[in-house]
Amino acid sequence: MPPIPAPVSRLSAPASTAPIAPPVSKRRLSRALDRVLDSALTRALAHPHAPDDYLEALSPMWTRRRIHAQVLARRNQTPGTLTLELRPNAAWPGFCAGQHLQIALDVNGVRQQRCFSPANAASERDRIELTLRLGAEGGFTDTLSREAQVGRILALEPAQGEFVLGATPPEHLLLIAGGSGITPLLSMLRTLLAQGHRGRIDLLQYAPQARERLYARELDALAAQHSNLSLYPVYTRGSGGAARGHLDAAQLQGLVPEAYAAQTYVCGPAALQQQAQALWQAAGAQERLAVEAFSAPAPARSDEAGQLRLARSALDLPSDGRPILEQAESAGLQPAHGCRMGICASCRCRKLDGQVRDLQTGRLSGAGAEDIRICVSAPVGPVTLDL
Amino acid sequence: MSLPTTDTRPSEATLESLGRELDAIRDRVLADLGPTDARYIRRLLRRQRRLELGGRALLFAGIFPPAWLAGTAALAAAKILDNMEVGHNVMHGQYDWMNDPALSSRHFDWDTACPGRQWQHSHNYMHHTFTNVQEVDRDIGYGVLRMSEEQPWRVKDLGNPLWATLLAVFFQYGVALHDVEVERVRDGRKSPREALAVLRGVWRKTRRQTLKDYLLFPLLAGPFFLPVLLGNATANLARNLWAYTIIFCGHFPDGTEQFHKSVLEDESRGHWYYRQLLGSANIEGGRLFHIFSGHLSHQIEHHLFPMLPAWRYAQIGPEVRAVCEAHGLRYNSGPLSRQFGSVVRRIFALALPGRGERRVRGLPAPAAATPATTALPEAA
Numbered sequence: 001m002p003p004i005p006a007p008v009s010r011l012s013a014p015a016s017t018a019p020i021a022p023p024v025s026k027r028r029l030s031r032a033l034d035r036v037l038d039s040a041l042t043r044a045l046a047h048p049h050a051p052d053d054y055l056e057a058l059s060p061m062w063t064r065r066r067i068h069a070q071v072l073a074r075r076n077q078t079p080g081t082l083t084l085e086l087r088p089n090a091a092w093p094g095f096c097a098g099q100h101l102q103i104a105l106d107v108n109g110v111r112q113q114r115c116f117s118p119a120n121a122a123s124e125r126d127r128i129e130l131t132l133r134l135g136a137e138g139g140f141t142d143t144l145s146r147e148a149q150v151g152r153i154l155a156l157e158p159a160q161g162e163f164v165l166g167a168t169p170p171e172h173l174l175l176i177a178g179g180s181g182i183t184p185l186l187s188m189l190r191t192l193l194a195q196g197h198r199g200r201i202d203l204l205q206y207a208p209q210a211r212e213r214l215y216a217r218e219l220d221a222l223a224a225q226h227s228n229l230s231l232y233p234v235y236t237r238g239s240g241g242a243a244r245g246h247l248d249a250a251q252l253q254g255l256v257p258e259a260y261a262a263q264t265y266v267c268g269p270a271a272l273q274q275q276a277q278a279l280w281q282a283a284g285a286q287e288r289l290a291v292e293a294f295s296a297p298a299p300a301r302s303d304e305a306g307q308l309r310l311a312r313s314a315l316d317l318p319s320d321g322r323p324i325l326e327q328a329e330s331a332g333l334q335p336a337h338g339c340r341m342g343i344c345a346s347c348r349c350r351k352l353d354g355q356v357r358d359l360q361t362g363r364l365s366g367a368g369a370e371d372i373r374i375c376v377s378a379p380v381g382p383v384t385l386d387l
Numbered sequence: 388m389s390l391p392t393t394d395t396r397p398s399e400a401t402l403e404s405l406g407r408e409l410d411a412i413r414d415r416v417l418a419d420l421g422p423t424d425a426r427y428i429r430r431l432l433r434r435q436r437r438l439e440l441g442g443r444a445l446l447f448a449g450i451f452p453p454a455w456l457a458g459t460a461a462l463a464a465a466k467i468l469d470n471m472e473v474g475h476n477v478m479h480g481q482y483d484w485m486n487d488p489a490l491s492s493r494h495f496d497w498d499t500a501c502p503g504r505q506w507q508h509s510h511n512y513m514h515h516t517f518t519n520v521q522e523v524d525r526d527i528g529y530g531v532l533r534m535s536e537e538q539p540w541r542v543k544d545l546g547n548p549l550w551a552t553l554l555a556v557f558f559q560y561g562v563a564l565h566d567v568e569v570e571r572v573r574d575g576r577k578s579p580r581e582a583l584a585v586l587r588g589v590w591r592k593t594r595r596q597t598l599k600d601y602l603l604f605p606l607l608a609g610p611f612f613l614p615v616l617l618g619n620a621t622a623n624l625a626r627n628l629w630a631y632t633i634i635f636c637g638h639f640p641d642g643t644e645q646f647h648k649s650v651l652e653d654e655s656r657g658h659w660y661y662r663q664l665l666g667s668a669n670i671e672g673g674r675l676f677h678i679f680s681g682h683l684s685h686q687i688e689h690h691l692f693p694m695l696p697a698w699r700y701a702q703i704g705p706e707v708r709a710v711c712e713a714h715g716l717r718y719n720s721g722p723l724s725r726q727f728g729s730v731v732r733r734i735f736a737l738a739l740p741g742r743g744e745r746r747v748r749g750l751p752a753p754a755a756a757t758p759a760t761t762a763l764p765e766a767a
Contacts, residue, residue, distance in 0.1 A: 045603055047595045048496040048503075049436075053489070057436030109425035111486040334483045336491060 030090045037064045060089075060153045067091045067156040069128060071148050078212045080135065081180060082145050083119075086128040088156065095159030097122040097191040098184040098265070098292070102157035102344055103130075107143045113157065113338040113346065114140045117184035117267075117292075119215070121191040128156075131214060133180045157344065163265070163292040165192070170263035171199045174256060176247070176276060178206040178268020182214050184292055185267055193226055201229045202256045206247070206268060209238030232256075247275045249282075260285040267292040302357050306379030310387045311352060319383075323359060324349075324374040328387060335374060335387055342376035349374045354383030401714055402657030408710045409660050413692050416699050420484060424696045428482055428490060431678070432473055439465035442622070443604065449614030459618040463625035464679070469498045470630060471681025476697045478503050479511060499626075500593040501563035505585060509566040515693050519638060519645045519666030526638065527645065529554060529561055530570050533737045535645050540740035547738035558627035563589045629679075632727055633670070637686035640668045641729040642719045663690040664711060669704075669720035676723075677701055687718065 036042065042051045055062040061070060069086035077083050095101065100115040120129040132141050148154060163184060169192055175185040182205060189201060207213040213233055223231040232242035232255050243251050252259050260283040266276045273291045280289040306319030308327055315331055325347055328335050338346030342360050348371045356365045356377040364380060365372065374385070397405075438461050445458030474497030476482070482490040489495075496503035509525065517523040521537055528534035532551055533544040543550075554561045567585050571577040600619040608615040644665040650658065670676075670684040677684050678698075685700035688707055692700075711718040 041603070044595065045599060045607075047599050048498060048592070054436050054440055057433045058440070106422065106425055106485070106487075109421040109423075109485055334480075334486070336486060336488070336493070 033090070034064055060155070063089060063091055065091055067158060068153050069156055071150050071152045071154065074148060074150060077131065077214055077216075080212075081131055081133055081214060082141075082148075083129065083131040084148055086130065086154070087126060088128055092125075092128075092156070093158055094125050095122055096164040097187040098164040099159040099161040100163075100184065101128070101159040102339065103144065104155040104157065104338075105140065105144055105147065107139055112140055113344055114144075115339060115343055117161075117187065118159070119183040119186045119190075121194045122187060123191060123194050131180055131183050160343075161292070163267070163290055166263070169195075169197050169199055172258065172262040173199060173201045174259055174262035174264040175201065175203045176206075176264065176266040176268070176272070177203065178272040179212075180214060181267035181269070181272075181292070183267075185265055186215055186219070188265065189222070189229070193222060193229070198228055200262075201226075202232065202259075202262065203229065204232045204234055204247070204252075204255060206234050206236060206272060209235050210240050247272060247279070249279055252279065260288070262288065264289045265292070266290070302359060302378035302380070304357060304378070304380045307382040308379050309354075309382065309384040311384055312387055319379040321378055324356070324372075324377050324379065324383075324385065324387075326375075328374070333387065337375055340375045342373050345373055347373055347375045350386035352384040352386055355380045356383055396658075397661065397714065397716070399655070399657075402655060402661055404657075405710065405714050405716070406655070406657035406660050409691055409707070410656075412703055412706055412710070413695065416692070416695050416703060420696070424482070424699070425485055427698055428473075428477075428485075428696065431468070432490075435465055435468040435473055438468070446604075446615045446618040447608050447611060449608070449618050450611050455614050455618055459621045459625075462618060462622035463629075466498055466622055466626040467629055467679055470626060471633070471683065472678050472697065473497070474499075474503070475681045475683070478507055479693050481694060481696045498596070499559040499562065500589065500596055501559065501565075502588045502592045505566050505588055506562065511693070515690065517651065518663055518690055519643070520648055520651060520662075521645055522648055523651070525565065525568065529565055530568070531561070532734065534639055534733065536737065536741070537645070538737075540737075544740075545738055547734050551734045555628055555631040556624065558631040559623070560593070563593065632723075633680045633683050635730045636670050636723065636726040637668060637683055637689075638666055639730045639733060640719065640721070640726040641733075642717060643668050660691060661716070663687075664716060664718075666690065667719070668726055669718075670723050670726050671720055672723065674701070687720075 037051050037055065045051075046054060050065070052063040052066050055064065056066065056068075060066075060068040067088060069088040069092065071084055072087050073085040075083050095118055098117070100117040102113040102115050104111055104113045106112075116130045116132055118128050119131055120127055132144065134141050134145055165188055173188075173192070175189065177185045185203065189203065192199075192201065203219070205213060205219065210216075210233070213235075216233075219231055223229050233240075234243045234245075234247075234251070234255075235241040236244070236246055238244075243255060245251065256262070260280065264276075264280070264285075266273055266289065276289060277286070277291060280286050302319075302321040304319075304321065306321070308317045308319050308324060309315070310317070310328065310331075310333070313331075313333055315333075317327060317331055320327060322330075325335055325337055325340065335349065336346055338344035340347075342358075350369065351365070351372045352369050353367060355367050356372055357363070357380050358365070359376050359378055365377070374387075442458045442461030442463075442465055445454045445461060447458075449455035449458055474495065477490050477495045478492050478497070480492035483492050492507065514524055514526045519527065521527060521535065528538070531554055533540065533547055564586075567582050567589070568577050569582070572579055572582045600623060601616060604619060605612040605616040646662055646666070650662065654662075664687060667686040667690045669687050670680065672680075672684055677700075682697035682700045683689060685697070685704055688695075688700035688704055689697065691707065692703075695703075708718045708720075
């Protein structure tokens with residue numbers, strides 16, 4: 001499952017994929033526990049630490065605010081991918097189909113975070129299913145694969161993202177998935193079908209070849225069960241699918257002639273996203289297209305001149321155009337950071353004055369004091385940071 | 388234990404090679420930081436929290452003397468670990484590289500009266516940068532004690548042993564109030580407004596600490612209010628005495644030096660190392676002793692490399708010692724009894740005017756011509 005940078009388009013408010021709650025008695029018990037363990041009294045007793053600090057020392061699964069999840073099962077669906085089934089603790093607030101969560105993991109002792117989209121129905125409150133592509137993310141997924149043995153407890157950050165279904169599911173939904181980009185789309189699909197949604201759903205699923213198609217069995221079974229779901233496997237390098245080769249106008253016309261009229265969600269490699277955006281733009285249907293990026297575009301380098309002043313560290317550096325986080329690290333500092341792709345805001349830092357360029361959107365910031373994400377910002381002119 | 392009586396500052400070449408060799412040790416450890424360090428501190432933190440929970444739970448059964456004793460001991464041990472091996476070291480930024488908010492020097496606070504962010508200023512900056520420089524490093528005597536012969540004797544210094552005892556008993560408050568810098572307010576070098584802001588921060592923290600240990604936990608124990616209250620007070624006292632003992636052994640045993648302000652002008656890296664080395668003293672002991680002292684028993688290594696995870700000091704200690712000895716510099720290390728004994732003797736000796744053996748390095752000429760070298764009478 002892919003890491004996902006900031007959502008590219010916003011369709012509407014998060015969907016009404018209201019999670020089906022666990023039994024009432026269990027929920028009540030959990031709420032009562034929350035009231036006790038998160039009360040002002042408990043916090044006063046734990047001072048200056050947090051109640052979760054003590055609960056975590058007993059068992060990470062007992063924390064009330066910090067989300068932890070235990071690995072229940074793991075399997076390799078295809079070569080090069082790993083599917084994990086997780087049981088989250090009571091702190092997990094659930095997610096909307098299409099959103100992504102973050103896993104925090106020590107890689108060589110350094111805590112890193114990466115985004116992954118659950119593939120299961122959002123109505124399943126006490127289960128999270130993730131599929132990740134191995135070898136991606138500079139060793140993160142490899143470390144995760146090694147560490148995430150059955151029984152192991154992982155630290156998560158809440159789900160977020162605006163790549164979600166609208167409040168009312170569309171009459172005609174088109175999902176276009178490339179590789180492990182299937183996961184958020186599968187979650188949408190499973191969530192809608194579990195709700196008894198009867199509208200038309202078309203799924204174009206891209207994979208290099210048949211044996212690399214993720215969730216093949218599950219999707220085939222869903223398509224057989226639900227007459228409103230049409231599944232089109234497309235293999236870019238192999239035969240046997242509904243079509244062969246990368247997405248283009250003719251292929252789309254052949255598979256789903258009404259594509260541009262459908263509400264469309266795309267998640268996959270950069271090339272697939274760009275192709276979809278070009279097609280939908282040409283058809284004047286961009287407003288019906290939502291794209292979740294497959295891999296983080298490496299934060300570009302700015303070629304603007306800049307001067308970086310780190311007030312707290314008393315450092316003054318000429319900017320080399322890289323993100324401020326990287327420049328500060330090169331200067332020997334250790335700023336807090338998370339995803340390093342502009343999503344999680346763990347690296348949020350106070351800019352005291354000066355302007356920065358957002359390397360992902362190209363947007364120029366204001367000149368005053370404000371919080372910026374230093375992993376995707378580069379100085380434009382002199383910039384002073386509280387770092 | 389005798390040192391040259393005049394200001395024998397090593398040559399620039401010696402200082403330079405000292406700096407280079409110590410830098411090399413630091414760089415090697417920095418390059419090696421990784422999962423082992425992460426595992427160490429996480430495991431320690433987990434055990435510390437469990438110990439605290441266990442101690443507090445036992446104290447609820449504190450009506451039975453063995454439970455009270457065990458609970459109080461566990462709570463005292465947990466507070467010591469929280470303050471020293473976890474709090475002191477995490478707030479130094481020794482584990483910032485792990486990028487874990489729970490172990491970040493920007494977020495962590497410890498179970499004492501002193502607010503973490505405030506302590507970071509007085510300790511990490513003032514004390515560690517200007518270690519043992521008179522009038523700048525306020526850890527010299529904490530503004531209360533006469534710890535050096537260069538400090539002019541005043542009548543109140545007759546009470547040196549008494550003040551020291553009070554400071555030890557109320558050490559957490561001493562540390563907290565340290566940053567108010569009363570004497571600088573008195574001299575008009577610090578505005579009362581600034582001092583008041585510090586006091587407010589201390590009060591906010593102290594109020595919550597007091598509420599927790601002396602009201603909420605005892606109340607929660609219902610009929611066992613008193614045993615819990617006494618247990619908590621004893622644990623806090625034990626932590627205060629222990630922290631005081633370890634910390635005073637860091638800079639005041641026989642053989643440690645203090646410096647005149649003038650050394651700070653254009654100080655080289657090598658001389659900075661030299662000053663840290665001469666101003667610090669180690670305490671010898673076992674692995675557990677080092678952990679419970681927050682590895683401040685390796686005060687020399689800590690002052691040379693305050694950013695390195697403290698548990699590494701034990702590892703590099705022999706190398707640091709070898710480098711020092713190769714340069715003919717003293718590596719001050721001894722058992723707790725000897726180091727603390729000499730601290731106590733100094734506190735008594737300096738209660739009287741003009742006594743003590745403290746020498747100050749780096750006095751500008753001609754004032755440096757006669758640094759005090761009076762031998763300290765063994766029985767003070």
